Amino acid sequence: xxxxxxxxxxxxxxxxxxxxxxxxxxxxxxxxxxxxxxxxxxxxxxxxxxxxxxxxxxxxxxxxxxxxxxxxxxxxxxxxxxxxxxxxxxxxxxxxxxxxxxxxxxxxxxxxxxxxxxxxxxxxxxxxxxxxxxxxxxxxxxxxxxxxxxxxxxxxxxxxxxxxxxxxxxxxxxxxxxxxxxxxxxxxxxxxxxxxxxxxxxxxxxxxxxxxxxxxxxxxxxxxxxxxxxxxxxxxxxxxxxxxxxxxxxxxxxxxxxxxxxxxxxxxxxxxxxxxxxxxxxxxxxxxxxxxxxxxxxxxxxxxxxxxxxxxxxxxxxxxxxxxxxxxxxxxxxxxxxxxxxxxxxxxxxxxxxxxxxxxxxxxxxxxxxxxxxxxxxxxxxxxxxxxxxxxxxxxxxxxxxxxxxxxxxxxxxxxxxxxxxxx
Amino acid sequence: xxxxxxxxxxxxxxxxxxxxxxxxxxxxxxxxxxxxxxxxxxxxxxxxxxxxxxxxxxxxxxxxxxxxxxxxxxxxxxxxxxxxxxxxxxxxxxxxxxxxxxxxxxxxxxxxxxxxxxxxxxxxxxxxxxxxxxxxxxxxxxxxxxxxxxxxxxxxxxxxxxxxxxxxxxxxxxxxxxxxxxxxxxxxxxxxxxxxxxxxxxxxxxxxxxxxxxxxxxxxxxxxxxxxxxxxxxxxxxxxxxxxxxxxxxxxxxxxxxxxxxxxxxxxxxxxxxxxxxxxxxxxxxxxxxxxxxxxxxxxxxxxxxxxxxxxxxxxxxxxxxxxxxxxxxxxxxxxxxxx
Numbered sequence: 149x150x151x152x153x154x155x156x157x158x159x160x161x162x163x164x165x166x167x168x169x170x171x172x173x174x175x176x177x178x179x180x181x182x183x184x185x186x187x188x189x190x191x192x193x194x195x196x197x198x199x200x201x202x203x204x205x206x207x208x209x210x211x212x213x214x215x216x217x218x219x220x221x222x223x224x225x226x227x228x229x230x231x232x233x234x235x236x237x238x239x240x241x242x243x244x245x246x247x248x249x250x251x252x253x254x255x256x257x258x259x260x261x262x263x264x265x266x267x268x269x270x271x272x273x274x275x276x277x278x279x280x281x282x283x284x285x286x287x288x289x290x291x292x293x294x295x296x297x298x299x300x301x302x303x304x305x306x307x308x309x310x311x312x313x314x315x316x317x318x319x320x321x322x323x324x325x326x327x328x329x330x331x332x333x334x335x336x337x338x339x340x341x342x343x344x345x346x347x348x349x350x351x352x353x354x355x356x357x358x359x360x361x362x363x364x365x366x367x368x369x370x371x372x373x374x375x376x377x378x379x380x381x382x383x384x385x386x387x388x389x390x391x392x393x394x395x396x397x398x399x400x401x402x403x404x405x406x407x408x409x410x411x412x413x414x415x416x417x418x419x420x421x422x423x424x425x426x427x428x429x430x431x432x433x434x435x436x437x438x439x440x441x442x443x444x445x446x447x448x449x450x451x452x453x454x455x456x457x458x459x460x461x462x463x464x465x466x467x468x469x470x471x472x473x474x475x476x477x478x479x480x481x482x483x484x485x486x487x488x489x490x491x492x493x494x495x496x497x498x499x500x501x502x503x504x505x506x507x508x509x510x511x512x513x514x515x516x517x518x519x520x521x522x523x524x525x526x527x528x529x530x531x532x533x534x535x536x537x538x539x540x541x542x543x544x545x546x547x548x549x550x551x552x553x554x555x556x557x558x559x560x561x562x563x564x565x566x567x568x569x570x571x572x
Numbered sequence: 573x574x575x576x577x578x579x580x581x582x583x584x585x586x587x588x589x590x591x592x593x594x595x596x597x598x599x600x601x602x603x604x605x606x607x608x609x610x611x612x613x614x615x616x617x618x619x620x621x622x623x624x625x626x627x628x629x630x631x632x633x634x635x636x637x638x639x640x641x642x643x644x645x646x647x648x649x650x651x652x653x654x655x656x657x658x659x660x661x662x663x664x665x666x667x668x669x670x671x672x673x674x675x676x677x678x679x680x681x682x683x684x685x686x687x688x689x690x691x692x693x694x695x696x697x698x699x700x701x702x703x704x705x706x707x708x709x710x711x712x713x714x715x716x717x718x719x720x721x722x723x724x725x726x727x728x729x730x731x732x733x734x735x736x737x738x739x740x741x742x743x744x745x746x747x748x749x750x751x752x753x754x755x756x757x758x759x760x761x762x763x764x765x766x767x768x769x770x771x772x773x774x775x776x777x778x779x780x781x782x783x784x785x786x787x788x789x790x791x792x793x794x795x796x797x798x799x800x801x802x803x804x805x806x807x808x809x810x811x812x813x814x815x816x817x818x819x820x821x822x823x824x825x826x827x828x829x830x831x832x833x834x835x836x837x838x839x840x841x842x843x844x845x846x847x848x849x850x851x852x853x854x855x856x857x858x859x860x861x862x863x864x865x866x867x868x869x870x871x872x873x874x875x876x877x878x879x880x881x882x883x884x885x886x887x888x889x890x891x892x893x894x895x896x897x898x899x900x901x902x903x904x905x906x907x908x909x910x911x912x
Contacts, residue, residue, distance in 0.1 A: 501768065502767075504814065506817040507821070507826060512815075512889065513890060515810040515811055516810055518810075526694055526695035527695055531694070
């Protein structure tokens with residue numbers, strides 16, 4: 149924790165968020181207790197598999213909470229099978245494709261995951277997830293089954309696609325399709341769950357392209373950020389249509405001497421990602437339920453903050469680039485309504501515009517997409533409200549730091565006073 | 573079709589583009605009304621817009637059914653010229669259209685009819701009212717002319733509409749791109765006033781010409797185009813300095829570093845510059861007006877043109893700028909131009 153505070157020293161609002169987190173930290177982590185041991189176990193799994201998602205899922209309204217928790221665990225189960233390099237394709241393929249039936253087989257468990265799989269225990273005890281899934285209202289089961297079938301088939305297609313495994317993702321269309329299977333479908337599934345619960349109206353959220361875009365944005369930010377990690381595992385999801393304009397192979401990008409191309413390629417990836425923003429703002433602007441809004445908005449504000457940090461940042465090719473812990477907490481506090489969220493997006497859009505460079509081949513395209521985000525806000529939200537909600541993470545010298553500087557100067561002056569006088 | 577077009581100001585920058593688009597679809601009856609003639613592929617009526625007989629004669633003799641008035645005096649010619657050309661000239665056009673039973677009048681207005689010289693235009697649209705007071709005669713007379721045109725809608729079955737482009741640029745453009753290149757010549761590209769978060773809307777000339785053709789084609793008694801004004805831009809507002817920097821980049825000019833100063837500092841320096849230029853008897857390049865301009869928001873919501881006219885920019889902002897700069901690069905290489 150101390151290091152987080154040091155990281156945020158120049159960002160007073162983050163310090164406030166960190167302190168609040170410290171004080172309320174223990175109590176805010178809701179412990180979902182249930183009289184059913186299977187349900188309690190499901191929430192334990194949720195906390196084990198994802199700390200960040202666990203928090204937002206547990207804040208959802210009562211009925212949706214269990215539904216989304218199970219949806220998440222089922223997808224996590226699929227993901228664990230897909231990721232597992234120790235499983236043969238012959239084993240993997242039918243499991244993935246049939247997973248939507250498996251979630252109805254009471255007592256099903258899977259113990260053949262590789263030891264390296266961090267979530268293998270989830271599959272070992274998967275029958276508890278199935279038990280709880282089968283207790284859900286039929287309308288929710290239907291949505292989850294439908295998405296599970298599509299995601300499973302998509303994953304299996306990719307796992308068995310020889311061309312993909314040899315050459316990677318080629319066109320921009322392929323890129324969107326891949327992201328659709330691993331993230332867009334989740335957005336669509338969640339939207340259908342919101343509508344099924346009756347907490348959200350069908351009108352604006354019905355458009356599948358927009359729900360898909362919510363997932364694509366998050367996935368693309370991750371794919372861009374994880375370049376180094378993925379490359380070191382011998383895979384990468386950057387589409388050839390983009391990287392081939394800057395390097396003859398993806399590995400070359402990170403090599404010394406290719407810095408300019410690497411930075412420009414990164415811009416091209418992020419430009420592709422930024423194109424989802426206005427759709428996502430439209431999606432969030434259509435939400436009515438408070439807990440659903442926060443559930444959707446928190447990952448989005450994290451993603452735009454990360455995107456702004458990645459933009460023209462060569463560290464992406466050297467190490468893991470992450471936003472500060474204090475920044476995360478400050479952003480969570482800023483995800484209560486569309487005006488706060490718009491303020492966050494506008495702030496990071498401006499950060500991007502400030503870093504944009506006329507030598508970058510995508511310079512003007514980036515300007516245009518940033519302009520579109522600002523124009524979306526001005527068109528869809530009232531100016532009065534936009535002015536009222538501000539967000540800034542510009543480094544500020546806090547009073548504390550000023551005090552430190554003054555104190556140390558005073559100390560220096562008094563200590564070296566004699567010397568100074570003697571010099572003249 | 574049988575439409576007979578008269579393009580007033582058809583020898584000028586925008587007018588000529590409209591003619592190019594009409595020629596591209598093999599329109600047989602295209603006429604130009606202008607003070608001078610640089611082309612011989614269309615029939616010309618040489619005349620002065622401020623003389624009613626001249627314009628009346630052209631419309632009558634050409635048996636014109638569609639009039640497109642693109643006339644715009646260059647800046648810096650004095651307020652009298654603006655009143656004469658923009659207001660009196662437009663009155664002449666309207667009168668001649670009505671008396672000769674012209675079907676449609678498409679008037680080139682300007683997005684500056686919404687500009688009071690001071691206030692930001694943030695995402696302004698057609699519901700934004702005219703300002704109560706104008707800072708300069710150009711904008712005021714453009715607004716006056718536009719209002720007259722729209723009022724005339726329906727008189728003797730004449731249909732009228734006004735298009736309001738913002739910051740037109742393109743090959744052969746005499747204002748915008750040359751102005752941006754002039755900053756390089758003055759060695760002032762290293763300075764940025766403001767934080768560059770202010771957005772500006774621009775319009776590639778071919779898109780503006782295309783909007784005129786759309787209006788001419790689609791305006792009919794049974795739709796909502798007649799009597800209306802439409803903002804026309806490229807639909808891609810960008811930060812003010814980015815448009816300049818992208819243009820400079822086309823000429824391979826990249827400022828080695830950028831000194832950013834707040835608006836207030838810029839205004840103070842501009843005052844000093846204006847004074848020193850005044851004392852030296854030179855035309856100042858760095859003025860308070862330019863400082864304010866470079867820090868202002870000036871962009872528009874063009875939804876109305878999209879939904880009612882069916883307008884979509886056909887050439888994107890980047891492509892438009894590349895084409896424009898290509899023209900100027902060739903001119904410079906051939907020694908036909910010098911931006912000093």
